[in-house]
Amino acid sequence: MPPDRGDEQEGPESAVPAGDPDEAVRLFHHYRRLMAQILGYEEELPEPASEEDLSAVEEELGVALPPDLRALYGIADGDGGLVNPLFDRQEWLPLAEIGDLDDEWLEIAQEWQREPWRRTVFDTQPPNTVRRSPLRPGWIRFAFDTGGNWLAVDMDPGPNGRPGQVIAVGVDYTEGPTYVTDSVTTFLRRLVEALERGDHRRHDKSLWIDADLPDLPGEHTGYSDGRPSLTRAGQAGPRVQEVRVSAVEDCAFLAAVPDVCSLVLSSKGSPDLTPLGDRPVEYLELDVESADLTAPARNRELRSLSVTCARPVELAPLRAVPNLWALDIAAASVADIATVTELNGLRYLEVTQEQWRELSELGGLPPLAVVGVHPHRPERDRPVPTSWVTTDGKPPSSTA
Incomplete structure (x- = not known):
C-alpha cells in the first residue's frame, strides 16, 4: 500500500x-x-x-x-x-x-x-x-x-x-x-x-x-476551465486541496490554491507547468499534448504521477523526486524508458505490454510491489478505477 x-x-x-x-x-x-x-x-x-x-x-x-x-x-x-x-x-x-x-x-x-x-x-x-x-x-x-x-x-x-x-x-x-x-x-x-x-x-x-458540529467531510472545491466552482454558501472554498481542471491554457490559477495536494490537469495543448514547482502536490495527473516534467519534479512532496500525452515525454527530471512511489506512463509516449530503472523509491508502476517488455530486457528495476500491465495504450475515461486480473508472487508476463 x-x-x-x-x-x-x-x-x-x-x-x-x-x-x-x-x-x-x-x-x-x-x-x-x-x-x-x-x-x-x-x-x-x-x-x-x-x-x-x-x-x-x-x-x-x-x-x-x-x-x-x-x-x-x-x-x-x-x-x-x-x-x-x-x-x-x-x-x-x-x-x-x-x-x-x-x-x-x-x-x-x-x-x-x-x-x-x-x-x-x-x-x-x-x-x-x-x-x-x-x-x-x-x-x-x-x-x-x-x-x-x-x-x-x-x-x-x-x-x-x-x-x-x-x-x-x-x-x-x-x-x-x-x-x-x-x-x-x-x-x-x-x-x-x-x-x-x-x-x-x-x-x-x-x-x-443543532449543536453546530461538523457532520460529513467538507466538499473539496473543484476548478473547471480556470474558474473556481462555488460552495453552497456561494463563495470559493477557503482551503482547496483537490483540483480538477479541464481545457487548461496556463497554470496561473494555481496562485489561488496554495494548499492543493491532488491535481488533475487536462489540456489539448501543452500548458506551462512552471507554477507546479512550488505547490505541495502529492498526486499529479496530466492529460496533455506534451509534458515537460522539469517543474513538477522540483516538488519534493510528489508521490504519485500519471502522464497521458501524445508527444514523447522525458522522465529524466523524475530522478530528483525523493518521494516518488507510483508512476503511470501506460498512456504516454516515453522518450527515455530506461529512466524507470533509476527511480529507486518506485513501488508501483503502470505500463503497456510493450513498455514492460522494454523494461524487462533492460533489467535492474526498482523493488516494485505492484506492476499494472495494459495490453495496449489505455483510454483514460472517468471514473478512473480499473478492472484488474491479479497475479501474486511473480512479475507479470510480458507476453500474456
Missing part, C-alpha cells in the same frame, strides 16, 4: 488533553436533565463500567482513554441503545465493543480495484490537528452512527492537535478524518448550549439537536 502520510507527521506540541473529567461529568448530568425536560421523560442508562473493565480495555487497545471520556464510563457503560443516543444521534458504545470493531470498510476502500495510489488523504480544519490517515490505532472509536462512521477520541494527534480531541472517521471519511472538537468535554458543552438556546427540534420520540 502507499505510505501513510500520517506516519510522517510530527506529534502534538501539547501532550496535555484539553478535556476536564469533572466538568465532563457535570455537563453530562446537566445534558441529561435538559433532555428529560424537553422530552418529558428520562431514559435509563446501563450500569457504570468498572475500573477493572476500563483497565482491561486500555490494555487491549494499547492506548489510555482520555480522562474526560474515562470519567463518563464511570457513569454508564455506553448508552444501551437509547431512543435518543447521547452523542448527537450517535450511539455511545459499551467498552466491550470498542476493541471489537469490523474494519471491512477500510479494506474495501484500499482494494487495488479502487486504485488507492491515486487517492489522497486530505488535511482537516484546523490544519495539522489530525494526522492524515484513514484510521490509526490511537483513534479510539466510542460512538457509532450505524452507517459506517464513528466518533473517536484521538490519542495520536497531529502537531497542532491535542490528545483526546474528538474526530469523525469511517466510510464517509476515507479521504480524510474530520476534526470535531478539542475534547469530549467541549462536545458535551456544545450540546448543552444548543439545548439551552433552543436549537433543537422534536420528531415523535426523537430529539434532533
Whole structure:
C-alpha cells in the first residue's frame, strides 16, 4: 500500500488533553436533565463500567482513554441503545465493543480495484490537528452512527492537535478524518448550549439537536476551465486541496490554491507547468499534448504521477523526486524508458505490454510491489478505477 502520510507527521506540541473529567461529568448530568425536560421523560442508562473493565480495555487497545471520556464510563457503560443516543444521534458504545470493531470498510476502500495510489488523504480544519490517515490505532472509536462512521477520541494527534480531541472517521471519511472538537468535554458543552438556546427540534420520540458540529467531510472545491466552482454558501472554498481542471491554457490559477495536494490537469495543448514547482502536490495527473516534467519534479512532496500525452515525454527530471512511489506512463509516449530503472523509491508502476517488455530486457528495476500491465495504450475515461486480473508472487508476463 502507499505510505501513510500520517506516519510522517510530527506529534502534538501539547501532550496535555484539553478535556476536564469533572466538568465532563457535570455537563453530562446537566445534558441529561435538559433532555428529560424537553422530552418529558428520562431514559435509563446501563450500569457504570468498572475500573477493572476500563483497565482491561486500555490494555487491549494499547492506548489510555482520555480522562474526560474515562470519567463518563464511570457513569454508564455506553448508552444501551437509547431512543435518543447521547452523542448527537450517535450511539455511545459499551467498552466491550470498542476493541471489537469490523474494519471491512477500510479494506474495501484500499482494494487495488479502487486504485488507492491515486487517492489522497486530505488535511482537516484546523490544519495539522489530525494526522492524515484513514484510521490509526490511537483513534479510539466510542460512538457509532450505524452507517459506517464513528466518533473517536484521538490519542495520536497531529502537531497542532491535542490528545483526546474528538474526530469523525469511517466510510464517509476515507479521504480524510474530520476534526470535531478539542475534547469530549467541549462536545458535551456544545450540546448543552444548543439545548439551552433552543436549537433543537422534536420528531415523535426523537430529539434532533443543532449543536453546530461538523457532520460529513467538507466538499473539496473543484476548478473547471480556470474558474473556481462555488460552495453552497456561494463563495470559493477557503482551503482547496483537490483540483480538477479541464481545457487548461496556463497554470496561473494555481496562485489561488496554495494548499492543493491532488491535481488533475487536462489540456489539448501543452500548458506551462512552471507554477507546479512550488505547490505541495502529492498526486499529479496530466492529460496533455506534451509534458515537460522539469517543474513538477522540483516538488519534493510528489508521490504519485500519471502522464497521458501524445508527444514523447522525458522522465529524466523524475530522478530528483525523493518521494516518488507510483508512476503511470501506460498512456504516454516515453522518450527515455530506461529512466524507470533509476527511480529507486518506485513501488508501483503502470505500463503497456510493450513498455514492460522494454523494461524487462533492460533489467535492474526498482523493488516494485505492484506492476499494472495494459495490453495496449489505455483510454483514460472517468471514473478512473480499473478492472484488474491479479497475479501474486511473480512479475507479470510480458507476453500474456
